Amino acid sequence: MSTGKPATQYKAWKKLQELHSSKQSQLVLKELFNSDSKRFSTYSKEFKASSPDVSILLDYSKNLIDEEVLSTLFNLAREASVELFRDDMFAGKHINTSEDRAVLHVALRNPPADQGGFKINEAGVDEVHGVLQHIKEFSESVRSGSWKGYTGKPIDTVVNIGIGGSDLGPVMVCEALKHYSKRDLKSYFVSNIDGTDLAEVLKLCNTETTLFIVASKTFTTQETITNAESAKAWFLEKAKDQAHVAKHFVALSTNAKAVTAFGISESNMFAFWDWVGGRYSLWSAIGLSIALSIGYDNFQELLNGAHELDKHFKTAPLEENLPVILALVGIWYNDFYGAQTQALLPYDQYLKKFADYFQQGDMESNGKSVTKDGSRVDYETGPIIWGQSGTNGQHAFYQLIHQGTKLIPADFLAPVETLNPISGGKHHEILLSNFFAQPEALAFGKTEQEVREELGPEASKNAALVKSKIFEGNKPTNSILFQKLTPGTLGALVALYEHKIHVQGAIWGINSYDQMGVELGKVLAKNILKQLGNETDVKGHDSSTTGLIHYYQKNRK
Numbered sequence: 001m002s003t004g005k006p007a008t009q010y011k012a013w014k015k016l017q018e019l020h021s022s023k024q025s026q027l028v029l030k031e032l033f034n035s036d037s038k039r040f041s042t043y044s045k046e047f048k049a050s051s052p053d054v055s056i057l058l059d060y061s062k063n064l065i066d067e068e069v070l071s072t073l074f075n076l077a078r079e080a081s082v083e084l085f086r087d088d089m090f091a092g093k094h095i096n097t098s099e100d101r102a103v104l105h106v107a108l109r110n111p112p113a114d115q116g117g118f119k120i121n122e123a124g125v126d127e128v129h130g131v132l133q134h135i136k137e138f139s140e141s142v143r144s145g146s147w148k149g150y151t152g153k154p155i156d157t158v159v160n161i162g163i164g165g166s167d168l169g170p171v172m173v174c175e176a177l178k179h180y181s182k183r184d185l186k187s188y189f190v191s192n193i194d195g196t197d198l199a200e201v202l203k204l205c206n207t208e209t210t211l212f213i214v215a216s217k218t219f220t221t222q223e224t225i226t227n228a229e230s231a232k233a234w235f236l237e238k239a240k241d242q243a244h245v246a247k248h249f250v251a252l253s254t255n256a257k258a259v260t261a262f263g264i265s266e267s268n269m270f271a272f273w274d275w276v277g278g279r280y281s282l283w284s285a286i287g288l289s290i291a292l293s294i295g296y297d298n299f300q301e302l303l304n305g306a307h308e309l310d311k312h313f314k315t316a317p318l319e320e321n322l323p324v325i326l327a328l329v330g331i332w333y334n335d336f337y338g339a340q341t342q343a344l345l346p347y348d349q350y351l352k353k354f355a356d357y358f359q360q361g362d363m364e365s366n367g368k369s370v371t372k373d374g375s376r377v378d379y380e381t382g383p384i385i386w387g388q389s390g391t392n393g394q395h396a397f398y399q400l401i402h403q404g405t406k407l408i409p410a411d412f413l414a415p416v417e418t419l420n421p422i423s424g425g426k427h428h429e430i431l432l433s434n435f436f437a438q439p440e441a442l443a444f445g446k447t448e449q450e451v452r453e454e455l456g457p458e459a460s461k462n463a464a465l466v467k468s469k470i471f472e473g474n475k476p477t478n479s480i481l482f483q484k485l486t487p488g489t490l491g492a493l494v495a496l497y498e499h500k501i502h503v504q505g506a507i508w509g510i511n512s513y514d515q516m517g518v519e520l521g522k523v524l525a526k527n528i529l530k531q532l533g534n535e536t537d538v539k540g541h542d543s544s545t546t547g548l549i550h551y552y553q554k555n556r557k
């Protein structure tokens with residue numbers, strides 16, 4: 001089990017603080033590369049899955065690290081019992097201590113034990129393959145057209161209604177694997193309680209041919225249940241008969257009672273279990289919209305790719321372990337250099353939702369300030385995750401990464417092969433040249449002398465211009481090159497970052513698997529909702545909140 005100890009108590013933590021003060025001036029990428037011609041081969045590792053098209057190269061050589069820093073980071077991982085905590089997760093121990101739950105998204109992509117899967121003892125784990133079979137049969141019947149709507153027509157539109165983990169995973173994966181999707185089966189996602197979200201999607205739907213998936217682990221989430229009720233009302237306005245709901249509404253949930261109370265029969269429910277965290281649930285029944293879009297075999301490939309990375313995480317020595325390396329390098333900047341954010345920059349248009357997805361994955365997991373044993377941390381925990389696909393970001397926010405005052409560690413991701421080699425592969429070569437150039441520019445910058453040489457005589461006349469063109473460099477990055485964006489590769493990439501989050505949480509001693517911080521706002525909103533009817537009901541707030549509500553009440557039509 002994670003020690004739950006404040007991280008500052010580890011010897012390696014103190015040593016890292018000393019190293020940061022004593023070595024910072026020596027950790028200069030230009031010099032580190034000049035003095036070591038093997039730096040790339042020393043600080044890059046390749047993960048290869050058994051499937052030949054799933055491989056990931058992690059190059060972490062452009063980081064502000066040397067052997068001493070790195071070995072101390074690995075010592076930190078050992079002192080924090082990262083290996084034990086990892087094994088506890090795989091064994092089904094209740095590492096989500098505040099909710100007394102196991103954390104077993106790895107079980108969702110685990111093959112049966114007789115086919116090389118891990119042995120995991122936890123109630124529900126032996127039901128995983130039964131639910132997958134249900135997903136397979138259902139998705140195949142919809143995709144083949146044998147599942148018919150209430151007027152006998154096949155389904156041509158799928159609307160997933162869910163929010164948070166019951167939305168972001170399917171949205172990200174359906175976008176990422178669009179290349180493999182069935183183009184005549186449209187997928188839409190409704191998440192926001194803002195009526196605009198549902199209203200705009202319903203304008204694109206036909207009651208006779210639309211399937212609604214109500215995705216909610218708890219089946220109590222206000223946004224999802226309200227959106228689902230409104231979708232049902234819209235459907236019944238046309239379909240009239242309540243019995244037709246069974247052909248057009250299915251549920252993905254752990255809460256059978258609430259699903260039946262909503263009017264969806266248990267036979268139309270795809271189950272999962274309390275040991276599946278919302279932000280780790282795309283591998284579960286929550287992935288039904290993915291299986292519908294890309295087909296069950298591709299969905300299975302996604303699970304297989306994640307499982308291969310799980311095996312790597314479980315068995316590779318820490319020094320060879322990609323999620324561990326990413327986690328430790330991230331901690332170096334987050335806790336010793338004071339970096340506040342981490343950018344995820346995929347040079348693959350299909351991954352344009354990757355950073356959005358890991359905003360929840362990382363920030364809801366590690367946005368905590370109390371350790372498992374209840375102490376307030378006196379160090380930084382989870383970073384702010386942000387980013388967007390390259391090269392768009394280059395023309396928007398990269399200026400700040402190159403020349404701003406903040407240190408922004410960034411992960412660059414790109415496929416060796418594109419799925420769309422248009423114009424003879426020209427686009428991809430340009431894309432990749434940018435993927436190679438940006439980390440290079442960030443690391444090595446441009447000196448004053450280089451600027452002066454470039455400007456020629458102009459340089460002596462305009463000192464400010466010279467200064468504005470200097471790139472200090474020494475900005476750290478990871479580069480991740482994968483073969484091509486297959487379902488298996490995507491599964492492995494997502495699992496890579498999931499386990500990175502796990503390792504960081506273990507070192508910080510926090511519980512990465514609860515999300516108490518989202519509750520307060522929900523409670524207050526429910527209370528305010530009851531008061532919105534009348535001005536005289538608005539009680540118990542500060543003057544700002546009261547003033548805002550009164551303004552709304554006076555001006556609403």
Ligand SMILES: O=P(O)(O)OC[C@H]1O[C@@H](O)[C@H](O)[C@@H](O)[C@@H]1O
Nearest residue numbers: 164165166216217218221278518
């Ligand atoms: O799937 P549910 O139960 O509707 O929950 C949706 C989301 O609800 C949010 O409140 C949680 O913070 C997320 O973790 C969760 O994914």
